[in-house]
Amino acid sequence: DAGVIQSPRHEVTEMGQEVTLRCKPISGHDYLFWYRQTMMRGLELLIYFNNNVPIDDSGMPEDRFSAKMPNASFSTLKIQPSEPRDSAVYFCASSSPGQGSGNTIYFGEGSWLTVV
Amino acid sequence: GIQVEQSPPDLILQEGANSTLRCNFSDSVNNLQWFHQNPWGQLINLFYIPSGTKQNGRLSATTVATERYSLLYISSSQTTDSGVYFCAVRGSLRGSQGNLIFGKGTKLSVKP
Numbered sequence: 001d002a003g004v005i006q007s008p009r010h011e012v013t014e015m016g017q018e019v020t021l022r023c024k025p026i027s028g029h030d031y032l033f034w035y036r037q038t039m040m041r042g043l044e045l046l047i048y049f050n051n052n053v054p055i056d057d058s059g060m061p062e063d064r065f066s067a068k069m070p071n072a073s074f075s076t077l078k079i080q081p082s083e084p085r086d087s088a089v090y091f092c093a094s095s096s097p098g099q100g101s102g103n104t105i106y107f108g109e110g111s112w113l114t115v116v
Numbered sequence: 117g118i119q120v121e122q123s124p125p126d127l128i129l130q131e132g133a134n135s136t137l138r139c140n141f142s143d144s145v146n147n148l149q150w151f152h153q154n155p156w157g158q159l160i161n162l163f164y165i166p167s168g169t170k171q172n173g174r175l176s177a178t179t180v181a182t183e184r185y186s187l188l189y190i191s192s193s194q195t196t197d198s199g200v201y202f203c204a205v206r207g208s209l210r211g212s213q214g215n216l217i218f219g220k221g222t223k224l225s226v227k228p
Contacts (some may be wrong), residue, residue: 033216043202043218056215089157093216103147105204105216107159 002026004108006092012114018080021111024073025094033093033105034067034077043091049075082115089113118143118207122219129193129226137188137222139203147206147216148179150188154199162188162201193226200224 005024013019025032033048047057052069060067064083069075079086089112095105119142129135141148150162163170163177165186170177174193179186190197200221207217 042220043204045215045217048215091159103206104149104161104164105147106161107151109158112157 004092004094004106006090006108006111008111009109010112010114012116013082015083015115016081017115018078019082019086019113019115021077021090021092021113023075023077023092023108025075025092026106027073029094029096029106030072031095031097031105032069032075033091033095034075035091035093035107037089037091037110038087046077046090079113082113084115087114117215118145118205118217120203120205120217120219122201122203122222124222125220126223127225129224131193131195131226131228133193133226134189134191135193135224137190137201137203137224139186139188139205139219141184141186141203141205143184143207145181145205145207148186149204149216150177150186151202151204152197152199153202153221159202190224193224195226195228198224198226 007022030051034046037043046059047067049069067077089110091110093105093107121140123138148166152160165177165179167179167181174191176189200223202221204216204218
């Protein structure tokens, strides 16, 4: 399996622009997570989906952030308009509901976002 | 919500030395994972270990769920072990089953 695939790997954008981050989870996984990592706050969960349905979006910082999962193999995280404080590494992760080690969460390589 | 504390926050080792990293958590869990974030930022799964002991080469981990802690052992450390080690847990209480909560990590530097 190719693992969790994220794009773009790096993005530099100007303040006010729209940013769209993309994620393809591991096939067969029905949980998908979006995390953000910053020096100040560490790794924090933004939102997670189960069977394409958003379950908990309490970590989404504000209305400028939105996430969708139109099907089992694709999710997007959108920031509009972007601000310099959004600069961070955004990770997508997925897991299956299996028992034991099937519950393991796997991370993509991250999308490094810089807003100038 | 569940709290995860890791210690020590920073650790410097000479190549070949052994080390123990600790993770304490505040509530019962049904998922505990150890990750290594390498200098390129990749988060690599090391262990899924909500209880018991596992070994993988020079690394091993033990979780004592009843006492709410987990230990990661690194033996004969190598420079490639450098990076940040994260412990992450998922609570077993209803409503917390999706969220994997991360500790702040232990930053390990292995010197040649």
